[in-house]
Amino acid sequence: MLLRQQAGQLSGRLGGAPSAQAHAALVQALDQVRRAVPVPGAFNALMVVDARGKALGDSGLVTEVGDRSYFREAARTLTPVVSPPIRGRANDRLGVIVAVPVIGAQGRFAGLVGGWLDLSSSNFLVEVLHNRLGTTGFYCLVSAGSHPVYVQHPDPAQARQPARPIGDTCGQDDRAALFEFLTPTRPVVSRYLMSTTGWELVALLPAREAYAPLHRMQQRFLMLAALALALVAASIWLSVRGLLAPLTRAARGGARQRLGLSAFERLPARQHRDEIGDLRARIHPPHARRARPRQELGRSERRLRAVTDTLPSLLAFIDTDERYMFNNIAYEHTFGMTLDELRGKTVREVLGEMRYARVQPFLQRALAGAVVTFESEDNDPAYHCMETSYRPEWSADGSEVVGVHIHVQDITPRKLETLRLSHISSTDHLTQVLNRSAFESRLQDAMARCRDTGGMMALLYLDMDRFKAVNDIHGHAAGDLLLQRLPSACWAACASRTQWRGLAATSSR
Numbered sequence: 001m002l003l004r005q006q007a008g009q010l011s012g013r014l015g016g017a018p019s020a021q022a023h024a025a026l027v028q029a030l031d032q033v034r035r036a037v038p039v040p041g042a043f044n045a046l047m048v049v050d051a052r053g054k055a056l057g058d059s060g061l062v063t064e065v066g067d068r069s070y071f072r073e074a075a076r077t078l079t080p081v082v083s084p085p086i087r088g089r090a091n092d093r094l095g096v097i098v099a100v101p102v103i104g105a106q107g108r109f110a111g112l113v114g115g116w117l118d119l120s121s122s123n124f125l126v127e128v129l130h131n132r133l134g135t136t137g138f139y140c141l142v143s144a145g146s147h148p149v150y151v152q153h154p155d156p157a158q159a160r161q162p163a164r165p166i167g168d169t170c171g172q173d174d175r176a177a178l179f180e181f182l183t184p185t186r187p188v189v190s191r192y193l194m195s196t197t198g199w200e201l202v203a204l205l206p207a208r209e210a211y212a213p214l215h216r217m218q219q220r221f222l223m224l225a226a227l228a229l230a231l232v233a234a235s236i237w238l239s240v241r242g243l244l245a246p247l248t249r250a251a252r253g254g255a256r257q258r259l260g261l262s263a264f265e266r267l268p269a270r271q272h273r274d275e276i277g278d279l280r281a282r283i284h285p286p287h288a289r290r291a292r293p294r295q296e297l298g299r300s301e302r303r304l305r306a307v308t309d310t311l312p313s314l315l316a317f318i319d320t321d322e323r324y325m326f327n328n329i330a331y332e333h334t335f336g337m338t339l340d341e342l343r344g345k346t347v348r349e350v351l352g353e354m355r356y357a358r359v360q361p362f363l364q365r366a367l368a369g370a371v372v373t374f375e376s377e378d379n380d381p382a383y384h385c386m387e388t389s390y391r392p393e394w395s396a397d398g399s400e401v402v403g404v405h406i407h408v409q410d411i412t413p414r415k416l417e418t419l420r421l422s423h424i425s426s427t428d429h430l431t432q433v434l435n436r437s438a439f440e441s442r443l444q445d446a447m448a449r450c451r452d453t454g455g456m457m458a459l460l461y462l463d464m465d466r467f468k469a470v471n472d473i474h475g476h477a478a479g480d481l482l483l484q485r486l487p488s489a490c491w492a493a494c495a496s497r498t499q500w501r502g503l504a505a506t507s508s509r
Contacts, residue, residue, distance in 0.1 A: 003100040043115035137205035140170040144198030314408035366390030385415040
């Protein structure tokens with residue numbers, strides 16, 4: 001800011017001086033800069049350069065800097081430039097130049113005013129190394145440009161050595177270990193990009209110090225987990241031993257007890273030798289051998305209905321004539337018919353002609369032996385989406401299909417959430433138009449269709465002039481409103497002038 005203020009005052013002095021008075025103009029300009037910019041408070045030294053590259057510094061020597069990259073960059077872009085570490089031609093010391101161009105009449109480059117930061121003297125660049133992170137952590141400073149270097153590094157051998165342009169870790173190994181989630185070895189790295197220089201300040205804390213509390217917590221957790229596991233194992237062993245004690249005594253004594261049918265059935269069927277298997281082999285209640293197929297069938301159906309009636313999904317079984325043989329209670333709530341009224345009705349009679357026409361192809365595939373799952377959407381009276389599964393049941397010998405199991409569940413919340421996430425992922429949150437990813441996808445599809453059909457397509461590119469001025473003068477809120485109004489205004493303008501068959505557009509700040 002100090003140099004930019006002085007550059008604005010030197011435009012007439014440097015830009016209007018004839019070549020015979022160039023040196024005197026440089027001396028006067030340097031004196032003016034010295035009075036305004038504190039040395040060494042802000043910089044270690046100051047210099048003034050004319051448009052031909054002649055530089056006059058605090059030492060009084062005139063040097064040629066026209067070949068320096070910072071001079072050429074400032075003359076080309078007319079913007080402030082911060083150089084990478086270079087050696088001064090007047091004192092051969094390593095430092096950094098902060099150069100601000102002097103713009104003369106008609107916007108032409110008239111020279112520059114620069115401040116010198118000596119990397120061997122005390123300034124804010126040198127003080128970076130004096131700050132520590134914890135006990136073993138440190139900072140390093142990486143320059144910008146196509147060939148970045150370490151401006152500052154705690155290891156003197158690494159200073160001014162090439163650095164990575166993206167994701168630099170101050171020369172430390174950042175590779176993950178095989179079991180990184182258990183024993184992390186990667187250091188904790190934080191980066192801050194300086195907006196004025198493009199340099200990057202990197203802070204690094206080694207993994208040993210960063211994860212020391214985690215390692216101590218892991219050790220305590222493993223010890224407590226081992227202790228808890230031992231206590232649980234002992235408790236289980238004592239519980240099982242207490243439960244099996246009566247069976248063990250009965251098996252050893254050869255007890256022959258007569259149990260009821262329900263008590264006998266609760267004993268597990270064991271083929272191998274153990275206490276329960278021995279006890280079951282010695283108990284022979286007479287009624288256990290009686291065949292009760294009808295009672296067993298009724299009991300199985302009651303158990304099945306007790307389970308299925310608690311589920312919100314529609315569960316049913318139909319025969320090969322598409323007649324319902326079994327329904328859970330959810331059918332009664334959905335279609336308003338009792339289970340007795342539903343029994344024997346066809347799928348067409350229950351669903352109606354319109355819904356039956358949609359499910360008939362899938363039902364025929366299931367009756368042919370295929371497992372079918374499909375989704376159906378309906379907007380009457382409100383939007384809902386159902387997922388239907390048809391699973392065929394085969395005969396005992398597996399030769400033919402004897403029926404189909406039907407499972408219908410409401411997936412409306414999941415479908416709506418999927419649609420919402422798809423909309424969010426494909427639109428810009430500010431303007432609600434397609435984002436870059438969705439735009440590129442639709443553009444590729446349109447180009448593919450044109451290649452296949454030999455047709456034409458149109459792409460409208462829209463740029464907004466002086467948008468930065470809107471943000472700077474009226475604020476970012478006004479810029480956001482302008483971006484939100486832009487898509488609708490563009491569509492209205494296009495519709496009033498030309499009829500477009502295909503238009504792909506996107507906007508971004």
